[in-house]
Amino acid sequence: MCGRFTQYNSREEYLAFLGEEAERDIPYDPEPVGRYNVAPGTRVLLLSERRSQLHLDPVHWGYAPEWWNKPALINARSETAAGSRMFRPLWEHGRAIVFADGWFEWKQQNGVKQPFFIYRKDGNPLLLAAIGKPPFENGNDQEGFLIVTAAADEELLDIHDRRPLVYSPDAARKWLSENTTGKEAEDIAREGSLPAEDFTWHPVSRAVGNPGNQGRELIEPLT
Template identity: 60%
Template sequence: MQSRDDYIEFLLEEAESEIPYDPEPIGRYNVSPGTKVLLLNNREGTLHLDPVIWSYAPSWWDKAPLINARVETASTSRMFKPLWNHGRAIVFADGWYEWVRAGDKKQPYYIYRKDRKPLFFAAIGKQPFDVGDEAAGFLIVTAAADKGLIDIHDRRPLVFTSRAALEWMNPETTGAQASELVHDAAVSADEFTWHPVSLAVGNVKNQSPELIKKTDKASL
């Protein structure tokens, strides 16, 4: 698990930042919705890193909070269009988990880049992110899975290259330009690989680095 400085190093060659130096590894191997996640965002041309709730529910929403937004509709829907235009952010990670059903059982897999580079997930949320509003947090933008990833799950987080991540967060990038980034600068499914991991990831209290290690499915 990398430190937040390791992730940010891929982005900040020329960008202005108000993010304090912190070389300690983040140490979260099992991040769950409804918890606070470090959200990278650009406010007035300067990058900030704020702990924000991973879920979103506007005041008029009378259902359970949402955690994902489909890229196919996020830029045009009543709920998500304002966030798409003015609340774009990035969540960084090393990988993510998906569960695959096999008969009456489910097997978790860990998905990550073949070159082990950091992942920059596209996110949208309610600005400003530094006010600590528990009711209005952020969502991960998802896209349809393709190629080999479809065998794991039909959806996947939208992952950007480091350069595209900066453009995505830039307040001067319009909603239309953000939509172009989705099609032109997302990391291809060819760049990912995956392996089975322990069923222990099903308990969010478990945070050991053992969670992302490859395991023998037959031994579960």
């Protein structure tokens, strides 16, 4: 599960971590994105490859095809997405990456849901696997995206049984490539995500439950 995350560093910091060698059509912007509580239903900076160049666009987080008569979905399971009626076209032609710094999960403790902030031990950005309806450049809700999740393992199971797929820069670039087939993308999803041992977490204020709340205090450890 991934229902909230942060995207507070600058796009230049995220792109530098991904690697500078790829061709890109992204305006220079050194200002921090500054989002400490990214919620579904909002537009989020999404990285994709179009015409052999990387693009970074604000895209609606959530996806529902025309025939879907339920609320929009925000996550897709890596184990089944490639073969499903709803997600197969997105898996094959709409792979993307969401830049993040960490994500939030809630765990039941003493009768209340306690939020935790989960992030890389080394402090590097997170490259979250995503799929959506391309071309991601029109800015409308029909071009929504979903974050790809997998079963949690090891200590992460203590927080939640699902987690987003977080890629290394090399795996992320292969995932984005228009030359990567859907089958190859399945291999990347299965083998390219970072292990649980690369992450750490701490409890944070329950104020993060309100998507209207923003600010660095939302990721500070409870004392």
